[in-house]
Amino acid sequence: MSMQDTASSGVALWRLVADGIERGIADGRFAAGDRLPGEMEIAETYRVNRHTVRRALAALAERGIVRAERGSGTYVEAQKLAYPLRSRTRFSEIVGAGGREPHGRMIETSEDVATRELARELGLKTGAPLVRIEAIRLADRAPICVSTTWLSAEHFPGAGTVFAATRSMTKMLEHYGIRDYRRGATRITAGIVDATDAARLDLPLGRPILVVDATDLDLEGKPLVTKHSRFAAERVEFLVEP
Amino acid sequence: MSMQDTASSGVALWRLVADGIERGIADGRFAAGDRLPGEMEIAETYRVNRHTVRRALAALAERGIVRAERGSGTYVEAQKLAYPLRSRTRFSEIVGAGGREPHGRMIETSEDVATRELARELGLKTGAPLVRIEAIRLADRAPICVSTTWLSAEHFPGAGTVFAATRSMTKMLEHYGIRDYRRGATRITAGIVDATDAARLDLPLGRPILVVDATDLDLEGKPLVTKHSRFAAERVEFLVEP
DNA sequence: TCAAGTTGTCTAGTATCATAGACAACTTGG
DNA sequence: CCAAGTTGTCTATGATACTAGACAACTTGA
Structure with missing residues (x-):
């Protein structure tokens, strides 16, 4: 997916990725404490650049939903x-x-x-x-x-x-x-x-x-x-x- | 409001304007058939450029929520x-x-x-x-x-x-x-x-x-x-x- | 008829978004 | 220790979003 081939929705790609990950956390695909897939893997599943995934993860991290650990992975921490x-x-x-x-x-x-x-x-x-x-x-x-x-x-x-x-x-x-x-x-x-x-x-x-x-x-x-x-x-x- | 002074949310400005107008329709501030404020007025209330408002209205029009009439105004047509x-x-x-x-x-x-x-x-x-x-x-x-x-x-x-x-x-x-x-x-x-x-x-x-x-x-x-x-x-x- | 107000359509310039590639810094498991 | 895999940071480029200004086309009411 890229900004060109999809009808412009007014929502940045990184936001869609972030929402997707957040939804995965909400419906239990990723539980609290779980390690998320690597940035490259997420990039492949959403068909976006790794930098776009990083933007998404940064936004989630800032809101306290995930936490990145250098060299290891990115981990979930949240509940409703x-x-x-x-x-x-x-x-x-x-x-x-x-x-x-x-x-x-x-x-x-x-x-x-x-x-x-x-x-x-x-x-x-x-x-x-x-x-x-x-x-x-x-x-x-x-x-x-x-x-x-x-x-x-x-x-x-x-x-x-x-x-x-x-x-x-x-x-x-x-x-x-x-x-x-x-x-x-x-x-x-x-x-x-x-x-x-x-x-x-x-x-x-x-x-x-x-x-x-x-x-x-x-x-x-x-x-x-x-x-x-x-x-x-x-x-x-x-x-x-x- | 501009893209610079607000923390980047990953949502285009025109989308925020469109959502705002749609919310106004949803909660009854604008009823079906009503005329919306002029593009300039909307631009002032949301502190954006008139072109941005036009983008928002175009998106709403394409979804059949409003209808623009040249020289006259933009009108509501929708209900839940x-x-x-x-x-x-x-x-x-x-x-x-x-x-x-x-x-x-x-x-x-x-x-x-x-x-x-x-x-x-x-x-x-x-x-x-x-x-x-x-x-x-x-x-x-x-x-x-x-x-x-x-x-x-x-x-x-x-x-x-x-x-x-x-x-x-x-x-x-x-x-x-x-x-x-x-x-x-x-x-x-x-x-x-x-x-x-x-x-x-x-x-x-x-x-x-x-x-x-x-x-x-x-x-x-x-x-x-x-x-x-x-x-x-x-x-x-x-x-x-x- | 005319003036004021409306939507429609151009042209530009600047900032942000997304992509691409490369490499550093770090963790983990063998 | 080492290799593989991870996140962190840099540069660069093209497409899109937003702003700005000007003017055309049209509607409405006086």
Whole structure:
């Protein structure tokens, strides 16, 4: 393969090689600690120059996914965070269960007004005042996801401040007298990270993300908050439980 | 932004712009039929040259996502297929419900032996004989997903032939006396399409895919088949129902 | 009709991507 | 120690990506 004979995809060849290797690690062809094939061998399987492979490996090494040892080989070191969907498990518990250290913080908060879309999700009128909360969650200092949360400014005045102090959505809702809530419809798709999220998630541009749109309801089915979360696909996998 | 001041990501600038616009369409900032901002305006928001924006729009136009009208503007024309998870709805019903024409066919089938991983999923021994079925599903001629299915060659001899004839997993299992089954654990993550799948899904290299690993069980909880499906993220969204 | 704004199409120049070859530095196994 | 195989680093060349500027062709609304 070369840049000429393939239809130009806007993705550098070395990126395709790096993605291929990373996928091999993700689906278990290369386990943590394994030695990868030599640079020449990888170059042959992908039909590229050895320098292109080196570029790919350098990128993976910089992200801590592989480690090169001169004269010996290149070795794997990485694994994903299993993330159950539809449970009430908190992020901290999910991360803790994997033996990792959870961490979260607010990035920013602001007042906003409901677009038609947001109003529909939250059962409000278009233009209704909202609180927008931008937050990030990490496991062992590796950013897992950034999420934008919207909720009614009328029903939850000062929600941003409360969230910043408690660092927990559950505790924030408790502050307003909400003891329990359940997950409404959840929408999942994938995309490519944008510049802002790339910086926050410490991802190179062009990496895939899992996009989750979800609304939480109170026990009567009334919408409380709606979230738009972007997960670093390379660090997490979702589990839909039967 | 320019190629110099950002850490080189291996993704062309025009691709980032195209992905950004596509994301805007996906999350409703631009609805079907809407007019996009002018090329100059887009160039300013992304801090790139107008030619780079034109490259991005040309790529989107070629994929049928936008349509340029000289002297007037560039307009949106696209929408995603809503794909419920965890339901027993068949692919054909999902597609039909969206007013589109479903289609599916087998790509190839072969005999295989179980890796440790596959054996664990299917409750077999490592090295057990398997049937592997590679299939593709389309909606209105647009490829939605390719999937690799594995099942025991002992319990389902000639499954590939049966599937090729019936074009339906449900009917194929009926042929072996399986009347009903349910979905076991489902694992979802995202990645970048590889060369083989790119050709099958009619996607440019470097596009995001949704990767779904799932196992179907009989009513006693015994594993029947395990699948590894790759969805074109730009054409589908998953709905996790409450 | 006309002006403003839009997309379409040229020409250049600079930086990056990918290829190619050669050799150094190092590790491993015999 | 030595030979084979590995990663690390250098030079060089052609193709592609991005920027920059100018102008043509066309649409829309006043």
